[in-house]
Amino acid sequence: MLAIGTLSQRTGVKVPTIRYYEEIGLLAPPGRSAGGQRRYGADDVARLRFIRHARDLGFGLEAIRSLLDLAAHPDRFCAEANALAMAQLRDVQARVARLRRLEGELQRIVAACDGGHPAAECGVLDALADHDGCTGPH
Amino acid sequence: MLAIGTLSQRTGVKVPTIRYYEEIGLLAPPGRSAGGQRRYGADDVARLRFIRHARDLGFGLEAIRSLLDLAAHPDRFCAEANALAMAQLRDVQARVARLRRLEGELQRIVAACDGGHPAAECGVLDALADHDGCTGPH
DNA sequence: CCTTGAACCTCTAGTCCCTAGAGGAATTAG
DNA sequence: CTAATTCCTCTAGGGACTAGAGGTTCAAGG
Numbered sequence A, B: 001m002l003a004i005g006t007l008s009q010r011t012g013v014k015v016p017t018i019r020y021y022e023e024i025g026l027l028a029p030p031g032r033s034a035g036g037q038r039r040y041g042a043d044d045v046a047r048l049r050f051i052r053h054a055r056d057l058g059f060g061l062e063a064i065r066s067l068l069d070l071a072a073h074p075d076r077f078c079a080e081a082n083a084l085a086m087a088q089l090r091d092v093q094a095r096v097a098r099l100r101r102l103e104g105e106l107q108r109i110v111a112a113c114d115g116g117h118p119a120a121e122c123g124v125l126d127a128l129a130d131h132d133g134c135t136g137p138h
Numbered sequence C: 001c002c003t004t005g006a007a008c009c010t011c012t013a014g015t016c017c018c019t020a021g022a023g024g025a026a027t028t029a030g
Numbered sequence D: 001c002t003a004a005t006t007c008c009t010c011t012a013g014g015g016a017c018t019a020g021a022g023g024t025t026c027a028a029g030g
Helices: A004-011 A015-023 A042-056 A061-071 A079-111 A123-129 B004-011 B015-023 B042-056 B061-071 B079-111 B123-129
Strands: none
Touching: A004 A015, A004 A042, A015 A042, A042 A061, A042 B123, A061 A079, A061 B123, A079 A123, A079 B079, A079 B123, A123 B042, A123 B061, A123 B079, B004 B015, B004 B042, B015 B042, B042 B061, B061 B079, B079 B123
8 A cells, every 4th residue: 555655656746736636536535544644556556647647648637537437437438538539639739839820929029139229129029019010810 | 088898899808807907916007987987098008908919929927017017117128028038939939849749649649549449448548548658758 | 662754634825817706886878 | 867788896716736834643763
């Protein structure tokens, strides 16, 4: 049986975060030692690693809850898991597209000023004040 | 003089958000009508547009506060504005890089399952449970 | 067996940037 | 003048944690 700190080390999830996951019902309340401390088993390690991995991939906790639910019922069909992963992929792709536009605007803005002027002539401040100078929408 | 709703329309910032910006000191408390409603002028439109644009570009409110402060002192040098914009650019670039790695992993994961299996054989669920299958770190 | 120090416990509050709703007052168009 | 719309303040919530206070339990060394 593992203490919470050991579970934390084995999964890379911080101790308060583990307790938070328990609080919101993502992790089942574990057994306790005689003195009342949490004790975890191998199942908890696997479950928490799953959560960690999905979080790293940008899934929200509600999506993760659905995925875990699905994984707990191996006889159900996994169309939902597929749909969740596809939604996540589309979300990531949309964010990349948006960030790349921002990157372009920021490069333009940074190039407008080398930092050596009085603020009155600063290209950065001008660019922020004037959206019309932007190449596209954001 | 503009009512808060008109200011909202002209800047694209929602009414509660404008009040929130006032509360945190990003926008000066405006004058009031006889009945106590906020009345804004052209300066407020410009300032709020500046804020909106910087938010759209992903700047945090504290960075925006610094930028506005700088813009209010046209005699100061703008090295700080330049530094803030560069920091923001680097931040955006780092996020893009990370999201592109995620995109790759997600594509691999989505390809592992067409949604037509029982959950026990689902490639998506397997991939989430097993980080070692991933191409790179995330 | 006892002591020490690390790790654990609960609880509250804070982060960021808003968003939503309740209950009521002011304004504006007809 | 009335009715509809907008405005006011105040409180609470959300996502996903993070930080801190004040106190308890555990494991290892002597």
